[in-house]
Amino acid sequence: MNKLQSSLLFCLLMDAIGYATYAVPFLGEFGDIIWAPLSAIIFLKTFGGWKGTFGGVFNFIEELLPWTDFIPSFTVMWAWQNLIAKRKTDMMMKAA
Secondary structure (H helix, E strand, O other): OOHHHHHHHHHHHHHHHHHHOOOOOOOHHHHHHHHHHHHHHHHHHHHOHHHHHHHHHHHHHHHHOOOOOOOOHHHHHHHHHHHHHHHHHHHHHHHO
């Protein structure tokens, strides 16, 4: 498994943990209170810079708000960083 695949697997795992708080009725929101700050810190450490800061704040709010855990924040940022941003860079390199 290469670095790109392992980082995608990590992001999918982080999103799955966020979804898991729905698994136990009534305890799910309590789980979100614990998971929200942890996931925000992990998000910041994983992506760094302004993307990590913005995404960490978004992830924190998304985990605390009821019924928003379905948003795969980690996986969306992984896709943005590894697919969309890379494609833009490749296109700019070809144009130069």
